[in-house]
Amino acid sequence: MNSQTVTSLVDTLRFKREQLKESLPPFPGTPYVFLSPFFVLFGVFLVFPMFYTIYLSFFTFQGVALDPLFVFEIGGASVAIPKMANLQFVGLENYQRLLGDNIFYQSLLNTVIIFLVQVPLMVSLAMGIALVLNAGFTRFKDVFRSILLLPVAANSVAYTIMFTVIAVEGGLLDGVFIMLGLQPIPWMTDGFWARNLIAGMSVWRWTGYNMIIILAGMQTISPSLYEAAEINGATRLQKFRYVTLPQLKPIMLFVFVTTTIGVFKKFGEPVIVIQSGAPINKTRTIVYYIYEVAFQNLQLGYGSALTVALVLIILTLSLIQFKVT
Amino acid sequence: MTEITIDGLTKAYDASNDDGNENGEIIAVDDIDIEIEDGEFIVLVGPSGCGKSTTLRCIAGLEDVTEGEIRFDDEVVNEDRPRDRDVAMVFQNYALYPHMTVEENIGFGLKLSSTLPSDEIAERVRNVAEMMGIDDLLNKKPAELSGGQQQRVALGRSIVREPGIFLMDEPLSNLDAKLRATMRTELQELQNDLDTTTIYVTHDQTEAMAMGDRIAVLDGGVLQQIDPPEELYRNPENEFVANFIGSPSINLFDMDAEGDTLSGPGGFSYELDDHSVDDGPVRLGIRPEDITVDPDGNNLQISVVEKMGNENFIYGRLGTKEVVIRADASVRPEVGDTIGLQFDESAVYLFDSATGESIKTKTDEIAAPPSQF
Amino acid sequence: MHEKIKREALWQFGGYSFLLVVTMLMMIPIYWLVVASTLPNDAIFSSAGNLPRLIPGTAFLENARDLAARPNIDYYLSIWNSIAIAGIYTVLALLFCSMGGFAFAKYEFKYKRVLFIAILATLIFPINLLVIPMFLLVSKLGLSNTYWAVILPWAASPLGMFFMRQSMQSIPDSLLEAARMDGASEFQLFYRVTLPTMKSSLAALAVILFLSMWNLFLWPLVVLGEGKYTIPVAIQKITSNQNVAYDQLMVASAIAIIPMFLVFLALQRHYVKGILAGAVKE
Secondary structure (H helix, E strand, C coil): CCHHHHHHHHHHHHHHHHHHHHHCCCCCCHHHHHHHHHHHHHHHHHHHHHHHHHHHCCEEEEEECCCEEEEEEECCEEEEEECCEEEEECCCHHHHHHHCCHHHHHHHHHHHHHHHHHHHHHHHHHHHHHHHHHCCCCCCHHHHHHHHHHHHHCCHHHHHHHHHHHHCCCCHHHHHHHHCCCCCCCCCCCHHHHHHHHHHHHHHHHHHHHHHHHHHHHHCCCHHHHHHHHHCCCCHHHHHHHHHHHHCHHHHHHHHHHHHHHHHCCCHHHHHHHHCCCCHHHHCCHHHHHHHHHHHCCCHHHHHHHHHHHHHHHHHHHHHHHHHC | CCCEEEEEEEEEEECCCCCCCCCCEEEEEEEEEEEECCCCEEEEECCCCCCHHHHHHHHHCCCCCCEEEEEECCEECCCCCHHHCCEEEECCCCCCCCCCCHHHHHHHHHHHHCCCCHHHHHHHHHHHHHHHCCHHHCCCCHHHCCHHHHHHHHHHHHHCCCCCEEEEECCCCCCCHHHHHHHHHHHHHHHHHHCCEEEEEECCHHHHHHHCCEEEEEECCEEEEEECHHHHHHCCCEHHHHHHCCCCCCEEEEEEEECCEEECHHHCEEECCCCCCCCEEEEEEECHHHEEEECCCCCEEEEEEEECCCEEEEEEEECCEEEEEEEECCCCCCCCCEEEEEECHHHCEEEECCCCEEEECCCCCCCCCCCCC | CHHHHHHHHHHHHHHHHHHHHHHHHHHHHHHHHHHHCCCCHHHHCCCCCCCCCCCCCCCHHHHHHHHHCCCCCCHHHHHHHHHHHHHHHHHHHHHHHHHHHHHHHHCCCCCHHHHHHHHHHHHHCCHHHCHHHHHHHHHHCCCCCCHHHHHHHHHCCHHHHHHHHHHHCCCCHHHHHHHHHHCCCHHHHHHHHHHHHCHHHHHHHHHHHHHHHHHCCHHHHHHCCCCCCCHHHHHHHHHCCCCCCHHHHHHHHHHHHHHHHHHHHHHHHHHHHHHHHHHHCC
């Protein structure tokens, strides 16, 4: 086709498009049109489940419902609103069970312990690296940043496997320990160590991410603050304590809150670790327990109650963290 | 090529606070009537917040009108969308599409709202670019252009659509002083050539005076006066207009009238021969360029003398009131000297103390200023 | 003075070595992953106090073939599933979030505050705990074990909406007004004027969205059945076997991780931009 026909083709298309545009009535509801795809999905898949979880927690799941909730007639056709599930009202029974459920407490404890091991380690590492990178005397800053950020892209299940192979009896870690003349640690078979392994894995995964955030925060601190401190006679440590840390407060809050939420949502790592033979009672996290209850035992009502409890715990922790800073 | 009628235009904003206590309205434009003839260059001028930009945007269709009508060639356009009004607008920050080349920027409107084939669009764009002197920049993106060049692209974008009305919202304010002066004359030439009805908004009264066929002075949403520049200068309707037009601003004194004698600050007094005012307070205005220096007088104590090369600005005090005199370069008193003021009664403005309305305006002949020693 | 320089150098040395040590520790697992995927099963483990072989072997292809030959789980199919799901999701979520962000950033309308607060509220809620009712919902809608079951619930990403809104607020209103005067319809404003100037924000969000869907585990585990597994689910199913073939697992994990790393390395500039926009603005 020569360029003449191409242009006239393009032109005809353009004319058609513009004619179409003109024939459409002016749209007062434009913003709503833009918003509707998002909000339809949002309402159906996020808002509704939020309320339904709370609702479900007061029921026992008895099976999938085949009969509709109610049917109404419009014109000649009948519209059936499907029932979500067959439920039996049990009031606060699920919550009572929750309060007496040892496994719940145990899984909560496991999660908290992982939290206590992971967070200090990860935050100190992230902060330390950020400090070094920010100090400006390192070249190749970008290279380090890139490498350290990589673990974030690792698939959660795949990277757990990666660590499992290293940590399993006879794996790389054992080899290193023996070489150093130390007693190899039974990472996968001892509950205590398995928990630490999970924490350690997460440290590997998320340090880079948090480091980037902390580093960015550090870079917004005006150098004149440090200069003022220097003139006042502050040592490096003092500068860190009196200038860096206070300025980083909002960033650290963000880091803590997001990490907390992340720890309490841990699922992939425990699944693989447990499947590879780790003792379940010491490594089961709370989300893992919810998964067991809801999808292995099909106790959706109790699972919902557990979910509600978990959400409340997370919210409380976040609020506490807000208040503290 | 369009006649514009603005009839009782009012634009009010709802200014209720969050706590719902204040339910006030901000009236940005208050009952404005303007008739604009085909091909006229009208300038809307006034201090910040006077409603000039809002009026322009109402004409453009970017704002809804609260009350009143806007008519193009006797057709009411209040309900029309901007793109149906056949107007083009140049924004203060040019609003060029950053991801498009100059050529695409200029041609965008044509591509969207007309049924011209692509080659004709390309030709029109090229012609306009030549007219604006930017035809060598057609492939560049806005970020690569200087402020003046971006200006021209913005202008070109408006011109190429051959609209009935040009609207310009302070298009020159982002340019440096020299460029502004050059563009000013270019714009005027352009408008003369194209003969399109133009409404131009600015806060700079010098620009307004230089460019407009007629100037509409606004304050607080209210139209003060709309007249050709010279009329505004010589016959302002009120103190506000007199003060706004003219640089440096007119000197205004609070005087007390008793019979034919006006007495003012610093013991200064003036005899009225040809006019009479009621006894009581009155405002007297005299422009800096109309005052002559009387070396033997002793009213004015000089505080600053600015020698500009071609003329001198003499600042002094009458009592506590500051006065500006614009004098020939040969008049050069010393700081601290006292001089007297002389001015012709025909150059005097008198304003009502209470309302600000003018009682008497300039009646002198337009002639070269008398030589001063 | 000399003392100060010495101390300074000590700090530098300490800092630099710390950095190097940490970076190396981070890289060791990945190195081992690559090496182990090239070794046969028994060579992955140490015997009698010796370290397992540390240099890459030649068994990669063999392991990969074994992986493919697994009767129950088609791992290579799951790679395709993951790519397809993450890809479609990213495009869809990007579209919806940018449309929504545009509306919030550039329009005034009734209910704007209400809707905005609704989104804010979900940000606080850890939304992937909603699996239980989502599961019922998806079954009811007949979407079980389809791509859409995984894609749709997350397409309305509150984070994405926020990010887009924030980015779009930086577009000057006068640009849109100029386009309106040029004759653009509202949709053309979005498509021709706003989106093209948002390229880097779109890229940032795209990377974040893609990554989040690629790594999603709990939800696909619940909803997907055989033939539709994504990578994490497939790997998990493999490990649930009795005889764990670690060499195959290493290959599977390597395939899951390494290409993603390479892509991520190339695009991480955008990713960083995305997460910083959220965090630093807090």
